[in-house]
Amino acid sequence: MAKAQEISIRPKGDVSVIDIKGDVTAPTGQPIEDAYHQVTAAGAKKILFAFASDCYINSGGIAILIGILSESKKKEQAVRMTGLSAHFQKIFAMVGLTKYAQIRPSEEAALADF
Amino acid sequence: MRRERLKHMKKRLREATRAQRELEKRMFHLKTLYDVSREIGSLIDTQAIIKNLLMMVVGTFGVERGLILIVEVGENRIQTMTQRGFDDAASAALSQAVDAGFPTKVQGATGTVVLSESDDSGLLSSLNLRVWIPFDVNERLRGGIGLGEKLTGDPYLPDDSELLVTLANQAAVAIQNATAHEEVVRYADELAASLRRIQILESVRANLSKFVPKTVQALIEESPEAPLLDKREADLSVMFADITGYSRLSAKMDLERVNQLVEVYFGAFLDEILKLGGDVNETAGDGLMVIFRDPDPRRHATAAVLAALGIQRRTRETNATLEGFFDPITMHVGVNSGIAWVGATKIEGTAGTRWTYTASGPTTNIAARLAALGEGGSVVISAEVRRRLGDEFAVEEDMGSQSLKNVSEPVRAYRLRVEEREPAVAQVLVESRRHPRRPVSWPIRVWIGEDSFDGHAVDSSIYGICVVTVAKDLLKVGASYRLEIFVGADSPLQYTAEVRNLSDHGVGMKTKEPFPLG
Numbered sequence: 001m002a003k004a005q006e007i008s009i010r011p012k013g014d015v016s017v018i019d020i021k022g023d024v025t026a027p028t029g030q031p032i033e034d035a036y037h038q039v040t041a042a043g044a045k046k047i048l049f050a051f052a053s054d055c056y057i058n059s060g061g062i063a064i065l066i067g068i069l070s071e072s073k074k075k076e077q078a079v080r081m082t083g084l085s086a087h088f089q090k091i092f093a094m095v096g097l098t099k100y101a102q103i104r105p106s107e108e109a110a111l112a113d114f
Numbered sequence: 115m116r117r118e119r120l121k122h123m124k125k126r127l128r129e130a131t132r133a134q135r136e137l138e139k140r141m142f143h144l145k146t147l148y149d150v151s152r153e154i155g156s157l158i159d160t161q162a163i164i165k166n167l168l169m170m171v172v173g174t175f176g177v178e179r180g181l182i183l184i185v186e187v188g189e190n191r192i193q194t195m196t197q198r199g200f201d202d203a204a205s206a207a208l209s210q211a212v213d214a215g216f217p218t219k220v221q222g223a224t225g226t227v228v229l230s231e232s233d234d235s236g237l238l239s240s241l242n243l244r245v246w247i248p249f250d251v252n253e254r255l256r257g258g259i260g261l262g263e264k265l266t267g268d269p270y271l272p273d274d275s276e277l278l279v280t281l282a283n284q285a286a287v288a289i290q291n292a293t294a295h296e297e298v299v300r301y302a303d304e305l306a307a308s309l310r311r312i313q314i315l316e317s318v319r320a321n322l323s324k325f326v327p328k329t330v331q332a333l334i335e336e337s338p339e340a341p342l343l344d345k346r347e348a349d350l351s352v353m354f355a356d357i358t359g360y361s362r363l364s365a366k367m368d369l370e371r372v373n374q375l376v377e378v379y380f381g382a383f384l385d386e387i388l389k390l391g392g393d394v395n396e397t398a399g400d401g402l403m404v405i406f407r408d409p410d411p412r413r414h415a416t417a418a419v420l421a422a423l424g425i426q427r428r429t430r431e432t433n434a435t436l437e438g439f440f441d442p443i444t445m446h447v448g449v450n451s452g453i454a455w456v457g458a459t460k461i462e463g464t465a466g467t468r469w470t471y472t473a474s475g476p477t478t479n480i481a482a483r484l485a486a487l488g489e490g491g492s493v494v495i496s497a498e499v500r501r502r503l504g505d506e507f508a509v510e511e512d513m514g515s516q517s518l519k520n521v522s523e524p525v526r527a528y529r530l531r532v533e534e535r536e537p538a539v540a541q542v543l544v545e546s547r548r549h550p551r552r553p554v555s556w557p558i559r560v561w562i563g564e565d566s567f568d569g570h571a572v573d574s575s576i577y578g579i580c581v582v583t584v585a586k587d588l589l590k591v592g593a594s595y596r597l598e599i600f601v602g603a604d605s606p607l608q609y610t611a612e613v614r615n616l617s618d619h620g621v622g623m624k625t626k627e628p629f630p631l632g
Contacts, residue, residue, distance in 0.1 A: 026169035027153075059146045059173030060153070060166065063198065066265070070178050070199065090138050095176025096265025 007031045009039060015111055016044040021052040026060025036068045040075065046114045047072065050107055051083035062095055069100035080110040143277050146174045150281055154288045158295045160184065163288045164257075165196045171259060171281060172198055175274065179204065179242060179262030184255050184289065193255060199262065200241075207240050245270045249282035251289045257282070345457030349619045351406040351418035351449060351499065352473055352481040353392070355383065355425050358444040358490035360400030375440055376400070379432050386424030390417040395472050403482075405456070405473050409573065409580035409622040410615045415451040415502040419530065422447040422493040423507075426532050429491070444490025450481035451499045480525055483518035487527055497526040508533070559606065560585050561596035571599065572620055576628045579611065580620040589613050589621055597623065 005022035016039035020032060039047060049065075051057075057065075072079050079101040084092065089103050104110035150170050154163045164182040172180045179199035186193050192212060200208065243260040251257055259282055264270070357363065357379075364372050380402065387394060387404050391414075396403040404421065408414035425447055433442035454473040461470065472478075480496055488494040492510075500509065508531040515524035556571040558581050569583025581597075589595065591613050598606035611623035 025149075025153075026166055026173075029169075058149050059142070059171075060149065060169040062173030062176070063169040064173075066172060066176065066178060067198065087138070090135070091142055094135070094139055094142070094266075095173065096267075097176065099265055 005031060007035050009035055012048070012107075012111060015046040015048050015114055016042070017048045017050055017107070019050045019052070020055060022055065024051075024055060024057040024061030024064065026058075026063060029061060029064030032064055033068060036072075040072075040077070044077065046078045047080075048107065048110050048114075049079070049081045049101070050110075051081065051088075053083060053085065055083070055085075055088075057088055057091075062091070062097065065097060066095075066100075069097065073100055078114055080104055080113060082107050082110045143174065146170055147277075147280065147284070150284055154285065155291075157288065158292050160194050160289050160292045160296070161196065163285060163292055164194060167281065167285045167288075168196050168198055168259075171261065171278070174277070175261060175270075176265040177261045177263065178265065181208075181241065181243065181260040182257065182285070183260075184251060184257040187254055187256050204241060211240060245275075245278070247275070247278045247282050249279075249286045251286050252293070255289070255293070257286065257289070259285075345455045345459070347453050348407065348456040348473075349411050349414075349451070349453055349617070350456065350473055350477070351414045351451040352454065352478045353404045353406070353418045353422050353447065353449045354401065354482045354485040355404070355422070355445050355447045356401035356485060358446055363441075363443070371440075375443070378436070379429065379443065382428040382432055383425045386428055387421050390421045390424070392417065392421050403472075403478070407456075407573075409578075409617060409619050411451065411617050411619065412502045412504075415449070415499050416506065418449045418451070419493065419495060419499065419503060419507060422449050422495075423530070423532060426491060426493060446485045446488050446490060447493045448481050448484030448487065448495070449493065449499050450477055450484060450496040451502055452477035452480075454478055476521060480518060480521055483516075483521060484525070484527055487513065487516060487518075488529060491532065493530045493532060495528050495530060497528070500528050507531075554579075557600040558583070559598040559600075560589070561598070562588055574629050577625055578614075579623050579625070579629060581623060582620045586616060586621055589616065591616060595623075597625070599629070 005020075005024075005028045007021075008019045010017050010019065018032070018035045018039065022028070024032065036047070069079060080103075081092070081097075081101050082104045084103055092098055092103060102113070104113055150167060153170075154166050157163045157166065164184065168180050168182045171182075172178075177199070179197075181195070181197045181200070183195040184193045185191065190212075197205075197208070241260065242262050244263050245261050247259040249257050249259070259278060261270075261278075357376075363375075367375075380397070383402065384394065387402075390406070391408070392404040392406050394402060395405050404418070406414040406418040406421070408417065425445055429443065429445050436442075454475045454477040456473045457471065459470050459472060459474070484494040484496060494513070495503075509528045510531040511529040513527040513529055516527045517524050552573060552575070554571050554574045556574075558569050558571050560567050560569065560581065560583050562585060567583050567585035567588075569581050569585070571579050571581045573580045579597075579599075594610050594612045597609040597611040599609065600606045607629075609625045609627055609629075611625045613621060614624050615622040
């Protein structure tokens with residue numbers, strides 16, 4: 001059963017943190033893209049995607065993230081990801097997402113890494 | 115020794131890690147297959163299917179750029195397409211590729227095509243695609259999945275091809291279902307539109323039937339493209355009825371009340387006319403012209419006289435009902451029988467053409483003049499009508515030979531006794547009109563023993579038919595004969611029909627089996 005998605009944005013110093021809860025799939029990807037475009041329009045150069053521990057991400061959701069990270073690369077934004085389970089960390093590495101955005105074990109570690 | 119064991123353990127660990135990674139990958143692929151079947155299997159829109167599939171494929175293989183398109187076989191045309199990661203330059207390259215025959219190329223591709231930098235087709239590599247997986251949707255549609263370079267930079271392996279082919283096949287099935295669904299929806303829409311058109315036509319027909327004579331309606335329904343409206347001689351009865359002193363009435367009352375009056379009375383008259391099979395041919399303010407036809411010349415004369423008496427009875431009844439609201443009216447009614455020219459008359463003017471369907475000639479003219487002869491409340495018939503009726507109706511007055519306007523010979527006229535009660539024959543006629551006759555033009559063959567005689571049917575009800583045949587003089591009333599009707603290219607329809615009457619009009623026959631369009 002799909003979990004309800006909840007996306008929120010919060011500033012953390014000069015980092016824009018996008019919190020993601022619930023399922024990340026192709027049909028539910030639009031709010032994440034919207035959040036990314038919102039912080040980008042506000043001039044964000046450092047972005048952290050903070051996934052909730054129970055996030056479910058399928059290949060359609062990964063496609064959404066690829067699109068976002070591809071755009072962020074062109075815009076020379078620094079992007080980090082955190083909160084991912086070990087399984088999804090492996091999947092992200094396998095599909096090459098980690099080339100665009102490094103995964104950090106915690107929000108603190110990610111913030112310290114920018 | 116210990117070093118060797120350590121080396122061996124490290125090797126085993128690397129193998130285990132690799133196996134673990136392979137296992138994770140397989141699980142991810144399986145999950146993708148599951149998600150694809152779940153998410154696109156229920157979609158009924160081709161565009162949505164390929165869009166969802168492309169997202170799944172792009173995410174599974176970790177690529178920035180992907181493309182799925184469906185082309186129409188035999189045409190350099192893309193039916194449906196979706197892409198991801200194509201920038202303006204890539205989109206322009208795609209347009210150029212389409213112009214250069216890309217869809218045709220797609221149709222010809224077979225198997226998984228792993229493209230290299232030196233791909234000589236130039237078409238797929240110009241789009242920066244690294245792999246192309248064609249798939250068949252059906253005989254009309256062919257598709258393909260194209261993917262760019264993996265983010266990892268790894269090459270596409272046979273395992274990848276296997277998964278891509280499986281995903282492509284799933285997409286093909288989903289698109290087949292969607293296409294079938296789209297066709298069903300289209301057929302349903304077309305059907306709904308057709309039904310709507312039929313409803314409109316029915317509505318038009320229902321409204322037109324108020325103005326078009328019943329005979330013309332039947333002819334048009336039988337032959338919509340070319341109704342059989344040509345004039346032909348026919349034996350019939352004509353009844354004229356008009357309101358006594360209509361002009362005086364119109365001058366005394368406002369037009370709206372006059373119209374109300376006419377509607378009330380004529381509505382009642384119409385019931386009498388229709389139940390006896392009459393066809394209202396003309397209405398002109400205060401008058402009606404009604405035609406009665408039947409293969410039996412006595413029957414249509416009887417029906418016309420019964421309708422005439424019915425009009426007088428309904429006039430008295432309606433006068434009583436409207437007492438205090440309207441002054442009572444009286445009706446002139448005249449009936450004549452004989453041969454008339456029946457069919458369409460074309461009136462051509464500079465502004466257009468109008469057709470009228472009527473019975474013309476002396477028979478009609480005499481009926482109109484007879485109506486004018488009588489006092490209000492009477493029914494005047496000709497000698498010909500009286501001859502046909504026999505003693506069925508009582509004559510009140512022999513009016514002698516009358517010189518009628520525009521009629522060369524004097525006509526003997528009779529005024530009928532207007533009874534309060536309908537004669538018994540009325541019920542018999544009304545019963546027979548439950549299966550009304552309609553004009554037909556079917557070739558027929560009548561068998562008398564071993565001999566056959568061709569002819570044609572001129573009208574038919576569900577169980578009755580009137581045929582014209584040279585064998586008329588050989589047929590006997592009350593005897594049954596084999597009758598064949600040719601209504602199509604197939605074998606003739608076979609009946610056993612009993613001769614009920616013989617007349618100048620034709621041979622009236624009855625069957626127990628229903629006729630095709632009767």
